[in-house]
Amino acid sequence: MPKSNVYLYFDGNAEEAFNFYKSVFGGEFAMVQRFGEMPDADKMPDETKNKIMHIALPLAADDVLMASDIMEGMGEPFKVGTNFSISLSTESKEETDRLFAGLSAGGKVEMPVQDTFWGAYFGMLIDPFGVQWMVNYDKNYQ
Structure with missing residues (x-):
């Protein structure tokens, strides 16, 4: 049976949002990956490299809040109200x-x-x- 978690998308401020969530929920980030860590990152603009590719904040034993910044040209554009996915593990x-x-x-x-x-x-x-x-x-x- 798969586990489900909420995955949020941000318009460049995922790190700021997750620092806020961390201050509310407590705990430590289980993972922080930046776009600059991707293969071929040297080909992307410098301002994109420090954006969040994936961040995870455990909320409980089996619950994790996750997110990334939306990169222009990758998938659907950022739109408040549809800026989330259900993530199945x-x-x-x-x-x-x-x-x-x-x-x-x-x-x-x-x-x-x-x-x-x-x-x-x-x-x-x-x-x-x-x-x-x-x-x-x-x-x-x-």
């Missing part, structure tokens, strides 16, 4: 493929499921009802 590649295929049927694939440079098997989609989903199998945490 699966237990296998097979479960990832099954859920991704089911949720994307009649919808729109934003990023096909694939192995990623950060070590996960991951894909993004918008279902037929306009809900944004991320489906993620991270073999490093199994």
